[in-house]
Amino acid sequence: MHAGAVTIYVHEPVLERILAYSEQELRRELGGFLIGGLHEDGGNYVEIQHYLPAVDARSQVASLTFTHETWSRLRQQVETEFAGQLVLGWHHTHPDLGVFLSGYDLFIHRHFFPHFWQIALVLDPVRREFAFFQWRADEIVDCGFVCVAVEPGLRTIESNSTG
Ligand SMILES: [Zn+2]
Secondary structure (H helix, E strand, O other): OOOOOOEEEEEEEHHHHHHHHOOOOOOOOOEEEEEEEEEEOOOEEEEEEEEEEOOOEEEEOOEEEEHHHHHHHHHHHHHHOOOOEEEEEEEEEOOOOOOOOOHHHHHHHHOOOOEEEEEEEEEEOOOOOEEEEEEEOEEEEEEEEEEEEEEEOOEEEEEEOOO
């Protein structure tokens, strides 16, 4: 466990939704946003509770562009539907390219997700691989996560790997 690094908790139904959404399109990149809470008791952790697809992002074979409309719609949706929650980070797909952050992805992360707790999820729906990335000082590195089952009245940590 790296000092200062946030632990990532993701609700299992949210992760399943992202996987299903990503597999709808195997030729172009898709993306969206990770919504939830930041907690600071006993070390920092983020809890991904919702996913918002970036439906009006411009999608190409190997790049995804978040437009002005994407950002304004995101702000509006968070205010109205997820009041009090934060944009924890972003998700996008790399169909059959593998899981990594390209130079352009790093640019997006540095400019739009600069907070130490903001994260990226990259998913290859063809190879069926994915990874989370987070800030470690000035670097953006891949990291582990914890998948949390959310049944009513039940919260069980199913798998645990923190980089
Ligand atoms: Zn990318």
